Amino acid sequence: MDAEDPLSLERQVCFALAVASRSVIAAYRPVLEPLRLTHPQYLVMLALWESEPLSLREVGALLHLDAGTVSPLVKRLESLGYIERERDPDDERTLRISLTPEGRALRAQAERIPAQMMARLDLDAEELAALHASMTKLISAATRRP
Structure with missing residues (x-):
């Protein structure tokens, strides 16, 4: 196949992103197992460690x-x-999510995850920051409404 083919699989950003996403999430698996978390659960915990309580909608x-x-x-x-x-006492329709003492304590173990992942992915802090900036720009562009 012609390397200049605009439909070449290897030239597609969507393909590279899909493979990168699966690969990075798989790399998190052994790091998260000791915490008994899956990657999506880890993301929920990150949100709660940053700010709690949060509603399910938040x-x-x-x-x-x-x-x-x-x-x-x-x-x-x-x-x-x-x-x-628990239900929000001001609005029974809203479910509030809070960390338990065990959930708060888990944060101390989780603080080691970013360094472990940088080592697993062979990226330094500068490379990771540049990748994050590129991904954030891409997410913004992809979610922009015309």
Whole structure:
């Protein structure tokens, strides 16, 4: 196949992103296993470590996920004893999610994850920052409404 073919699989950004996403998430698996977390659960915990309590809707918005995707993640984290869910006393329709003491304590272990992942991916802080900036720009462009 012609290397200049605009439809060459290897030239497609969507293909590179899909493979990179699967590969990076797979690289997280052994790092997260000792914490008993999957990658999506880890993202929920990151949101809560940053700010809590959060509503289910707020978690979904932060992670760019719908409530139907976030809800099972939250239920599993609750079964692990990392979070608790309760109705907002000001609005019974709103489910508030908070960390348990065990969930807060887990943060100390999780603080080692970024360095472990930089080593696993063979990236230094500068390379990681540049990659993050590029991805953030791409996400912004892809989610912009015409």
